[in-house]
Amino acid sequence: MSLAVSVWFGYQSLVLARRAQGLADTDVAELANRLARLVMSAETDARDELLGRDTSAIDIALDFRPAPGTRPGNPLARTDLTDIVSYFNNLHPQRLMIIGAGGAGKTVLAIELIVGLLETRSADGAVPVRLSASEWDPHHDTVEALLIMQLEQTYGMLRSSAAALVEARKIVPVIDGLDEMDSDGAGAYTSRAARAIAELNTYQHGRHRSSVVVTCRTDQHAALDAARVWMRNAATLEVQPVTAARAVQFIRARVIDPARWEPIIAAIAAAPSGPIALGLSTPWRLTLAVTVYDQRNDRDGSYVHDLTELARIAARGIDTLREYLVSQMIPAVCGDPAARHPYPPDHVHRWLGVLSHDYLSGTSRFDSRFPTTTDLLDSRLPLIIGRRRLMAVGGAMIIGMLSAIAICVALLTPTETVMHKLHFLGLVTTAAVSVATGNAIWMSYIYRTRDRRWYPFDYLANSVVGTAAVSALLTQYGNGRAGLPWSTAIGAAFILMFVLPFLADYAQLHLMLMSRRQPWSGVHAGVRGLGVRGCLLVMTWAFVFVVVSPWQYAFVVSVVLTAFLLSQGLSYSYFVMLLCTRHAWSARPLPWRLGRFLDWCHEVRLLRIAGSAYQFRHRELQDYLERHPTP
Structure with a gap:
């Protein structure tokens, strides 16, 4: 066991050392150049998604208004799409608010600006990075923290590299969808949007305000303006209606x-x-x-x-x-002969209606500390059934499965006395409750807070619960019928319930960081991480079958450890959510292969990718499905 753990640590150290050599450069210019290539690839794909098969954008009219007291970037008051890059480059400071009506093309315009800036970027120039405003909680995260998190999660950068770029102001944040930060659309002084603008006003480089671009609907911008909330030294670009x-x-x-x-x-x-x-x-x-x-x-x-x-x-x-x-949008895309593996239009409408009505519009009901109103995040999607229900069903499944297995094994072990069987069943039931409690602790952390400082305490509490339960089993049934000494049992349980889960979580995190963050990458990394957990379980089962007897009891103890190791991950929460949304017992069902369905919706352009999340292609589609969740 110790040899295997040492080999694993050595291998992971080597991998991390090689990755650090490639990504943790102190050369900020090289980091920026590498990031620019990644952003160009991502935004080009996003542009193609929004524009469809014909990649030519409608040439819309733009109304430029310089910020009071600043030098205008373009003498023309009104021009078109081709002038936005030169206008922005001539702004001093380079701070721009893009406003327009719903559906006016603000996101497309922001992407055009990003691509244009990257095409004309100098070797040491800043890199524009688009961020979804709905993912930002400005009451807890500064602009710098938001940028670092985006570079980590979306582009797979090390935190030190991302921090170096942000500190050197080599990133131009493009905050898309300021109007989507508040579900009620209010522009009150205490709204998230107002707080976000206050944070952007403090975002400086030395004595000068740092570059930033923000998109917002006209009505929300007017409401903020009425509340005397505006982005300082920012020019305004208003998208005009199509003539x-x-x-x-x-x-x-x-x-x-x-x-x-x-x-x-x-x-x-x-x-x-x-x-x-x-x-x-x-x-x-x-x-x-x-x-x-x-x-x-x-x-x-x-x-x-x-x-x-x-x-x-x-x-x-x-x-x-x-x-x-x-x-008519969903029937049109479902009837497109170019769409692969089409779904029935009524199923598509109903499933997307569940996501819009029950998840996005009900986020504050599930967890007010994650007030996103547009992002379909894999890590948050299990909340669609409610946090308490998720924890209750997940725990009940663990307790029911382990208790049923223990009862069957006890009944099939005729050599044991009734008292021994009852004693064993009591210990296994206690261990099952402990595993379920550990799972609840894990879910409580994952779906409670974004503050990573709490993670070590939750992880330690989870491991202590599991260690106590397994220690009790080993002291009774380890070393034949004699039982293991408490010190040995606690040491073995610590390895089984703390070290091995830590290695599994470490490997899963490593799989996520080694690739660019995409929607469902958390679930996919969890599934791939099951292979790593499987290797660890082989060692666990071998150890348990050596020290625990009879073999029937060793089998049950191994199942307890397996349940503990497999339930501490996003994949288990995702499985519980899918189980609770079956057609047989749920009035609001979802497809069993939900990830495949959402990938298909992305292919037919019902959804788009924004960072590490899916979003509806347009807010009007999301609002319609929220009002009409069933066809």
Whole structure:
């Protein structure tokens, strides 16, 4: 056992040493260059996801307003998408607030800015990094802490390397979705968005304010402005509605049969302020309308929707048109012949409705300390069934399984007396309760706080509970019928319940850090970590079968240790969540292969990737599913 542990520690030390040599450079310029390549790759993929098959963005008009008392970056008051990079480079200081209506293309504009800055970046220039505002808790994390966490989790950098880049101000934070930080959309002085702006106002490099870019909806920005909360020394860039001429140009370039769209084109051109032109005045709704009304039947190639329907619905108002277009988005993507492994539209609607209505809109109910309203995080998704239910079901499964196995083994061991069997069952039941308690302690930490300072205390409490339970078993049934001495039993239990779980968790963390953080990487690393845990379990079972007798009791003790080792991880919480969301006993079911389903939603562009989380492609889709969780 000690030899195996020593070999494992030696191997992991060698791996970490090699990784440290590659990633923990003190050369900040080289670190920045390496990060720039990673960001360029990630943002190019994000741009393709948002724009779809046609990667050309709608050329929207932009209204530039310099910050009071600063030098304007561009003499033009209004220009288009191609000028944003030069405008930002000429700002002093380089602080920009991008605002616009819902669906105006703020995220696409931020990505275009990031890609443009990276294309023109000098060898020692700063690297723009996009962050989801909903992941930030400005009451606990500074801008620097947010950036370091993002570089660690999304780009797999060591904390020391990330801290070096942030300290040297080689990172330009691009905070996307300031309006999504507060679920009620309020712009009160005490809101998370207001606190975030206060933090950004203290983000400086020496005596000068550091570069930063923020995106926000116009109404939220106006509410913050009314509360006298604004980002200091920041220019404002407002995304203007799509003009009738540019809408017509986009439709003719994008649709399959432009002649079929001529009545809509004529209506937009004839009435630039009419219902159709206003209803399609944002890139999101314009693209969605083209997607829905260009959908064709797989059997005969006929169009699924009649364009006269679009004009009739637009006449009822912008809200009615938006609601209808969003309602047709899921059937349109499910009917796309290019989609691989399509799901039935009603299933897709129902499953995404559960995620939107029960998880994202209910985050504060599950855990108010993680107030994200847009991010589907693998580490938080088990909370969809509620933290208490998650802990109760997880613990009940452990106790029930171990108790059932112990009863079966006791009944199948005729050589033991009834008193011995009852004594053994009592110890196993106590151990099962201890394992369940340890699992509850682990879940309590994972789903309670972001403060990593508490982790050693929770880990130690978990291990003490497990060590006490296993020590009791070893003192009774170790070394044949004589039992092991307390000191030996405690030492062996400490190795089994503290050292081995620590190695397993260490290996799982190592698997996550060695690759770029993606959605579900935590679950995937947990599944891959089961291989490491399996190797440790082989050693555990061998040790137990040597010191515990009879073999039936050794088997039960080994199962107890297996339950303890496998239940301390995200994979177990994920399994409990899936078990509680089965069609047979849940009114709000989810697919068994949830990760595969969300990957598919990402492929058909119902979801997008933002850092280490999935998000709905647009907030309007999420809001619609929250209002209508069932088809």
